[in-house]
Amino acid sequence: MMTSSFSAKRRRKDRQFAGLCLAAVMTCLTILVVLLIKLALDGYRHLTWHFITSPLTVRASTTGILTPLLGSLAVMAVTAAVAIPVGVGAAVWLEEFNTRRTRLSSFIQLNISNLAGVPSIVYGILGLAIFVRWMALGLSILSGGLTMSILILPMVIIVSQEALRSVPSSYREGSLALGATRWQTISRQVLPAATPGILTGVILSISRALGETAPLIVVGAAGYVTFLPTKVWDRYGVLPLQIFNWSRNPNPAMTANAASAILFLMILLLALNSVAIWLRARARQRRA
DSSP, rough: OOOHHHHHHHHHHHHHHHHHHHHHHHHHHHHHHHHHHHHHHHHHOOOHHHHSSSOSOOOOOTOSHHHHHHOOOHHHHHHHHHHHHHHHHHIIIIIOOOOOHHHHHHHHHHHHHHTTTOOOHHHHHHHIIIIIEEEEESSSSSHHHHHHHHHHHHHHHHHHHHHHTTTTTTHHHHHHHTOOOHHHIIIIIIHHHHHHHHHHHHHHHHHHHHHHOOOHTTTOOOOOOOOOOOOOOOOOOOOOHHHHHHHHOOOHHHHHHHHHHHHHHHHHHHHHHHHHHHHHHHHHHHHH
């Protein structure tokens, strides 16, 4: 009797805990759905092709997001060009060449994990000190891209390490047994097998950087730029900062433009995340 009573009590607690978890999930989904519906109702009327392809102006009826959108894409291009090779290279060294765990490698690994949780504004201050002032790159796209590359670099390294660890050791052993060198094994066997996981992490990292504002404000993202950026030395605006400026404007038409820009940015981020999910699913199918 005591055993059955105890089992019934445990099952009741399990059901209560499962109910609490379900309530938490439903609360998050409800908030998300309400937010998306509110954004769609406020912004879908202004989210037109003309709004996406028009440059920034002072008039709410004629302004568009082309200028800050190109600024964001230019910054992300510099970010990807720096963060991807450096991050993947660091992950390869830590996982493939650093076979013996030393104090130096453990220290590097610990700091990479810690840097992934540092607030983004700290990276903005670091970029201001190093790229804008010390390297004299100015308030340019290059400074913003280098700053954002430092921001996402820990995440790229960690995700790339996980992707490399997921590659079966038989790939390495078979390649080495056939006479291939360590670098041939890594470049022709390990990296191709880990590429879907690495790309997934890179896309998610770029998605995070695309929505960041605080570091770019520190390193020179302008609130109002009317010309389209053509060089990495140009001043630039970014879409999140332009959304913030429009949302503070007392003009209701500008607020509607902010809602439309938010809706476009969310669609863009969801598209990037969907690509990451598709790559991960495709990699699992190939392994199966």
